[in-house]
Amino acid sequence: xxxxxxxxxxxxxxxxxxxxxxxxxxxxxxxxxxxxxxxxxxxxxxxxxxxxxxxxxxxxxxxxxxxxxxxxxxxxxxxxxxxxxxxxxxxxxxxxxxxxxxxxxxxxxxxxxxxxxxxxxxxxxxxxxxxxxxxxxxxxxxxxxxxxxxxxxxxxxxxxxxxxxxxxxxxxxxxxxxxxxxxxxxxxxxxxxxxxxxxxxxxxxxxxxxxxxxxxxxxxxxxxxxxxxxxxxxxxxxxxxxxxxxxxxxxxxxxxxxxxxxxxxxxxxxxxxxxxxxxxxxxxxxxxxxxxxxxxxxxxxxxxxxxxxxxxxxxxxxxxxxxxxxxxxxxxxxxxxxxxxxxxxxxxxxxxxxxxxxxxxxxxxxxxxxxxxxxxxxxxxxxxxxxxxxxxxxxxxxxxxxxxxxxxxxxxxxxxxxxxxxxxxxxxxxxxxxxxxxxxxxxxxxxxxxxxxxxxxxxxxxxxxxxxxxxxxxxxxxxxxxxxxxxxxxxxxxxxxxxxxxxxxxxxxxxxxxxxxxxxxxxxxxxxxxxxxxxxx
Numbered sequence: 241x242x243x244x245x246x247x248x249x250x251x252x253x254x255x256x257x258x259x260x261x262x263x264x265x266x267x268x269x270x271x272x273x274x275x276x277x278x279x280x281x282x283x284x285x286x287x288x289x290x291x292x293x294x295x296x297x298x299x300x301x302x303x304x305x306x307x308x309x310x311x312x313x314x315x316x317x318x319x320x321x322x323x324x325x326x327x328x329x330x331x332x333x334x335x336x337x338x339x340x341x342x343x344x345x346x347x348x349x350x351x352x353x354x355x356x357x358x359x360x361x362x363x364x365x366x367x368x369x370x371x372x373x374x375x376x377x378x379x380x381x382x383x384x385x386x387x388x389x390x391x392x393x394x395x396x397x398x399x400x401x402x403x404x405x406x407x408x409x410x411x412x413x414x415x416x417x418x419x420x421x422x423x424x425x426x427x428x429x430x431x432x433x434x435x436x437x438x439x440x441x442x443x444x445x446x447x448x449x450x451x452x453x454x455x456x457x458x459x460x461x462x463x464x465x466x467x468x469x470x471x472x473x474x475x476x477x478x479x480x481x482x483x484x485x486x487x488x489x490x491x492x493x494x495x496x497x498x499x500x501x502x503x504x505x506x507x508x509x510x511x512x513x514x515x516x517x518x519x520x521x522x523x524x525x526x527x528x529x530x531x532x533x534x535x536x537x538x539x540x541x542x543x544x545x546x547x548x549x550x551x552x553x554x555x556x557x558x559x560x561x562x563x564x565x566x567x568x569x570x571x572x573x574x575x576x577x578x579x580x581x582x583x584x585x586x587x588x589x590x591x592x593x594x595x596x597x598x599x600x601x602x603x604x605x606x607x608x609x610x611x612x613x614x615x616x617x618x619x620x621x622x623x624x625x626x627x628x629x630x631x632x633x634x635x636x637x638x639x640x641x642x643x644x645x646x647x648x649x650x651x652x653x654x655x656x657x658x659x660x661x662x663x664x665x666x667x668x669x670x671x672x673x674x675x676x677x678x679x680x681x682x683x684x685x686x687x688x689x690x691x692x693x694x695x696x697x698x699x700x701x702x703x704x705x706x707x708x709x710x711x712x713x714x715x716x717x718x719x720x721x722x723x724x725x726x727x728x729x730x731x732x733x734x735x736x737x738x739x740x741x742x743x744x745x746x747x748x749x750x751x752x753x754x755x756x757x758x759x760x761x762x763x764x765x766x767x768x769x770x771x772x773x774x775x776x777x
Contacts, residue, residue: 389730396722407712427516
């Protein structure tokens with residue numbers, strides 16, 4: 241047996257020396273895991289070989305770039321290695337850069353996108369939990385549909401209030417800092433819901449606080465994406481992050497019924513709240529590890545602002561940055577107003593269905609709590625698949641030279657026309673079986689995910705610099721359907737006793753008018769942005 245030190249100057253791990261690659265090093269330590277003087281740690285490598293392997297090595301040696309092995313044992317052994325870590329040697333042995341956890345090797349922008357998507361999973365879990373819990377809560381506290389609609393809509397009061405402040409704070413302190421504070425706020429408020437359930441003002445206030453915490457998240461995520469993700473990857477990044485909402489809906493609707501049946505409706509608020517607190521704690525650890533290493537230079541400018549200014553930023557500085565935002569230009573141009581209305585239309589159908597579909601399936605299709613929850617999973621579950629297809633479709637079109645505004649127009653049209661047609665078919669008495677109605681609604685609502693490659697990318701296309709603020713503006717108006725639409729649906733249901741009139745008809749109207757408005761103005765968006773100097777890249 242002989243021990244050899246591998247010098248960085250004479251290593252060869254290329255196709256020109258195939259016979260030495262498998263004999264000298266195990267498969268798990270290939271070239272991509274080695275770096276020349278990459279670490280202060282090194283590994284001593286023992287090479288065991290048979291006589292036949294020694295001959296193969298000698299025959300394949302060339303004058304340069306070959307690992308030379310002398311005085312190898314002529315005994316029958318298998319290849320292996322043993323290593324000890326220590327300080328770097330002067331002769332420059334190859335070092336193995338041991339990294340744990342595995343995601344530390346990923347580019348920083350991927351790590352941020354992954355953790356942000358996970359936050360959005362928890363976000364929708366805390367949003368949909370009440371749509372299931374409202375059924376046993378209504379029975380326990382004697383609420384009618386109007387009162388249940390009021391309780392569910394209270395979330396959107398806080399959601400609407402926090403949109404613009406969230407966009408502005410994301411621009412000043414960075415989307416990352418705003419996101420983590422938002423997750424902690426909504427998680428603590430979720431855990432307080434059972435405490436105030438018997439006291440209506442307290443219950444409404446707790447849900448408002450949940451809405452405030454979740455309301456800053458879209459703007460924070462938009463800021464991260466706009467500053468760290470290149471244009472050709474942006475549709476996929478937006479789809480991956482906001483696609484977490486669909487995953488959260490599925491997860492929440494799956495977990496809520498068994499938890500309610502076994503531990504009571506209170507349990508879902510406690511457990512889901514703890515998940516958010518756990519995410520916040522884990523996010524702090526990941527951040528500390530990343531800051532302790534040599535981070536990638538693809539750090540967003542928002543993170544630099546967050547680090548440099550932090551909480552020491554004076555009120556005068558904050559006021560100055562607020563004045564620097566071209567608010568008047570935003571509200572005066574037709575393109576932004578069109579985006580606001582399109583966002584409003586999409587939110588009406590999304591929020592009313594998110595809040596009322598479990599009750600619709602329970603009452604209209606005579607399903608029990610578990611069955612209604614399982615059926616309600618189908619639209620967001622299908623949305624996960626559609627999101628991946630839509631984002632890849634959009635990015636491929638842009639990469640192949642199709643005009644960006646045309647791609648956004650195509651995606652947004654699919655997102656609006658599809659549910660309008662499917663809701664119309666569900667509303668008309670065609671003698672369809674319940675499972676057919678479920679299938680039609682599932683397909684239509686799943687295709688609304690094309691909006692993630694349409695409307696939700698337009699803010700960043702127009703201006704990465706002000707993307708979070710633009711989303712804050714449109715999302716503020718987009719939250720109004722959550723306040724008005726959810727409550728109005730319950731009121732119309734008590735008044736007409738018709739799901740077609742209370743749930744589907746208003747959504748169909750807004751989907752169709754939103755399509756017309758979007759097609760009319762979308763061509764002007766980028767050109768107006770350029771003329772106003774919003775585009776920074």
